[in-house]
Structure formats: structure tokens, C-alpha cells
Amino acid sequence: MILSPAFYERDTVTVAKDLLGCLLVHRDGAGTTMGWIVEDEAYLRGDPAAHSFRGETKRNCVMFGPAGHAYIYRIYGLHLCVNVVTGEEGAGEAVLIRALEPAAGIDRMQVRRGIDDPVSLASGPGKLTQALGITMDLNGSSLLDGPLQVWSPGSLPGRRPEGMPGEVVQTTRVGITKAADLPLRFYLKGSRYVSRR
16 A cells, blocks of 8 residues: 555656556544645756755755655745655655645645635645645655555545546646756646646
């Protein structure tokens, strides 16, 4: 059910595609919330848009660590983004989780986000971290045995996200100015839950 270290140690673009349909799961004192990953973006070694581009720093050091850990950072001083570290150790590569289709703990997600519409609960990187109650305390945590995990697509028997199985759209990333032409964003074509088409 929980993805193995070998899953994350592969080529980052392959991991990004294979994460679609997997479940991002957060277990905390309030219970369990989870959603199917329906959109993500790859950030690679030598990529001017990646936090690792200028080398290792205190802020981005998790990206250079072993694969299968959460790299969490704050944007615009307000919102958190969650990434999974991928590739070989020292590569500085990761996959940004951009959108989820809520799967469990939806009532808690609605309270955290202050909205009822399930389609809008986690349709963006800052929205999904708020909906799942992900905090900076989880930066660097293992996705294998920590409170934040990624489960395989078949972990909820008889259930699957919209658009799966189906076509994966590969297109340019969102909200960046450097390397904006690289087709490193992936999403499930039939999903209503993506941040944008």
C-alpha cells in the first residue's frame, strides 16, 4: 500500500507520471485525510525553476537528501507546497504535488478550508496542504513511515479518481518564469480536480 523507496529513486519524470492516481495521506491528531494525486510537476537537476538550481542551502537541503521524503516550503509568505524528493541522493530533484481529488476525511478538509465544494478543496498546491493539515513540521519527514505517506492507486478497493485509467496530459508548468517552456507538468485529462487545464 505504501510506496517503496525504489519507487522514488527512479527518473523524476517517470515518478511524476506514476504518482498520478496515488493517494497522498496525512494522519494526525484530528484523524486521517487523503486525496488522489491528479496533478503534479517535475523539478530536475540543472532546472532553473528548481529550488536546487543554485546548490544546496538550509532551505532546500531536503531536496538533496534521500528520495522518498517530503520537501515542504512556504510561498508568498502564506501558503505551503508539498513535494516528494526523487532520483538519486544529491540530485536535488523533486515532484511538486499540485492538486488532489479528496478521497477521505472530506469533512475535516472542508472545515480547514472553510468551503464545502469538494472540487475546490485541494485544486492547487496551497489549497491541498491546508486541506490535509500539512505543516512545516513535516518538512524532511519520510513518506514511508511518517504521518505523511503516499499510497499506491489500489489502496482503496473499488474506488479510483476521475480520469483513471485514462490519458495523462503533459504540458508546461504553472506560475514560474524560468524554464516555463519545459513540459514538466502532468495531470489526469478527465479530472475536474486539477488546478487548471
